[in-house]
Amino acid sequence: MFIIENKLMYHLKTFIEDQQAFDLEQLEALIQDGILLEDILVEQDWLKEENILSLKSIIYNTSYCDLRNETLDFNLANIIPEKLAIKYNMVPIRLVENSLYIVMNNPLFLPAIEDVNLITGYKIIPLVGRNKMIINCISQLYLNVQEEDSLLEQEELNENKYEVYNTNQGVINQFISAIINQAIKLKSSDIHIEPFKNFIQIRYRVDGKLRKARQINRDNLNSIIICIKVMGNMDITENKLPQDGHLDYKFNNEIWDLRLSTLPTNYGEKVVVRLRQQNVKSYSLQQLGFLQMQIDVVESLIKQKSGLILVTGPTGSGKSTTLMSIMNILNMPTVNIVTVEDPIETTLEGINQVEVNEKKGLTFEKTLRATLRQDFNVLMIGEIRDKITAEIASSAALTGHSIWSTLHTDNSISAFLRMIDMGIDKFLANQIIKGVIAQKLVRRLCSICKQRIILKQPILTLNIGDEVYTHKGCSKCNNEGYIDRIGVYEILIPRLHLKNMEYNQAELEVIAQKNGLKTLFQNAIELVKSGITSIEEIIEVFGLGGDFN
Template identity: 40%
Template sequence: DGLRVRLRIDGVLHPLSSLPVTQPAALLARLKILGGLDIAERRLPQDGQFSLEIAGKPASFRLATLPIYGGEKAVVRLLQSESAALSLDKLGLPAAQLRLFCAALAQPQGLILVTGPTGSGKTFTLYSGLSALNTPEKNLCSVEDPIEIPLPGINQTQIHAKNGLDFNRVLRALLRQDPDVIMVGEIRDAETAEIAVKAAQTGHLVLSTLHTNSTAETLTRLRQMGIPGYLLGSALKLIVAQRLVRRLCPHCRQPAQAVAHYPAELWPGTLQTWRAPGCDHCFSGYFGRLALFELLPINARLQNAIAAEMPLENLLSLAKQQGLRTLLVSGLEAVSRGDTSLEEMQRVIGLDDG
């Protein structure tokens, strides 16, 4: 009995004390009112959004409800609402990877994809890239669900599926708005993927996201969506895969006795690991998060390989020959610097170097 409340902080769920059984229905009803949902509807899932002022600053939230056995479940997600923090320099990209990202953004046309699971920071990266392109000389348009950060100077459209305003309909309309840059919040189906790829081949720079685990897996997903290799190879300019890992507290971290060993092609020699027991600054050993990146720029050799629909294993091998720095290698480097723990890196990335 009661209401279980949990907070996801830095990617990890933390339970709070359960509320008395008399409060759940009233609390859920209040959330539904804030989100503009039907408070009487308990049999179907609903989605909404609301804004509040907290400590004098605006805060936006996304609300999703779901009927479950014995009642209802609700998830409230805090949305990033400050555009001032959007900067490529604040993404945490190493200098070499930042240059690759900036070079792709400087292209007059093509497709840039940011990939990763939910909560990996894709939207922040996408908005940062869009902000870097936001000048009076360029017409920037976006289609989003929802608009998480209002950006002055950018024509942002939020979809309303119930009213027939879906990604595909808005995207087709945007192509008639003389855009230089188009941002698609997420490629969810084959039709959206096809429109985005064709837009990237007709004089538009297109930025979007996909829910895949690596740069190589992104190519597989697009193939599964029915995008021919000859279209994909010529449209793609860059794929960015990313994860967020918890950062070890700088106040209490210390070298650990355990030293990990990996195959020489991944990490030559031994890998020094770190630990943080917790202190008055962090209380847990971790303080904040940092991003890990894997960037795959599509050069001429990779374009030809994708167009020829080369098997994924061969594509990945070719990419590594040309200097692909995988998420696992990025994670191992973060561990060696003491930025995160080996356990945290394995929790988020795993040990598969695919």
């Protein structure tokens, strides 16, 4: 090892001695400062970058990489931890299938290559680069990433000639794009950029859960906020009031609708980016997670020529995805579909979507009444939010239209009763409400790493000896043990399940089950039995923690 480094020094020194033009005193002083000879020669313009690189390439018998020509891939910052990059003075430059190309000052230093191979699992292809260029790239790639507990180490690193460079706006733009691209790849619904006292935290919401993506130096906050405000067409001079912006973002030939919002906090402005895909791929009933028996029921609801069908669930339970997918199934040239939404969340080809605009006086009620005067077969109302909407929906349902809408309740019977609370006569409700689909989302176990267990004690409604699966975590699922989410449904058909209305909610729930209603919980247990999700997930989603921990 030292022999090779000495060889480089020898060549460089011979080169210097051959050139009489050098100021040897100055050279001596720079070397005293701990600056590497190769960096001095280039920075003093005594040697060209490519000459040093060719020389190093010959001496180390390794291809070189001229980092001046490389565009940094910020996603690689997640593959090699910053500490390791600094420790071995290396920068990851590209990932091609299973091979990770890294540029190193000394590409023959095997312990470094072994460490990176061990940590990343990739085949490592080392390239040689110039010391100072590598240091520059590390500081750009990680935007001086700091971890909460490593501030002390950071100071030590600074003493070790690890310089903190000012990042320019171009790098910040690239960084923001990389963050958005990665969020899209991970199927995130939101990105949170949150300033704290000593750092900025970036988190993604994936499958309903916030996940830490990375922390970066607070010094970048201003540039990041400005970059986002420019992207979202917001006022860059306003930082005391919350702002909203919007951006059409193209990634992999698909358009994403980004809603940007800023909120001033005590440590600066926080940013949330909501990601929605335009022309969203709609899903088949099977993909949405309906069981075969339920698919038959939903298909019969879809065929209804009149009546009201409700999709209900808490926020983020996937009810608009279900509704939009059903609209897509209904979407045929012979059927005229109109939607009234506030706001339009996803656009669908061939459907007339109307957006409520309260600011311009186009209230939900006005928009609905205007829509009713149009000729249509199917009307989708974004949400039944009050008595007026409920009344308009039910009278339209009575006059030969198929009306679909959402409510915000925990199960199907409470949605049915909510309509009655909003002034719909209970016998009329029983007649016009053709179905209520209640739903929740549960995480789907990673099929690569899920682990089979045989129950040794009864839990929930499962028995000793039942075979179920539990989560573990592997590289495929980012160590979460789960990939994606799937819907659990309960479909109430009032005509079948609620023949007699003279009862309270608790009694109605018992009656409906006697009449054949399968509840959300019962169907969730079916998903556990078929190995699609885990007991832990059901306990969490159904809020049963207190009873079972």
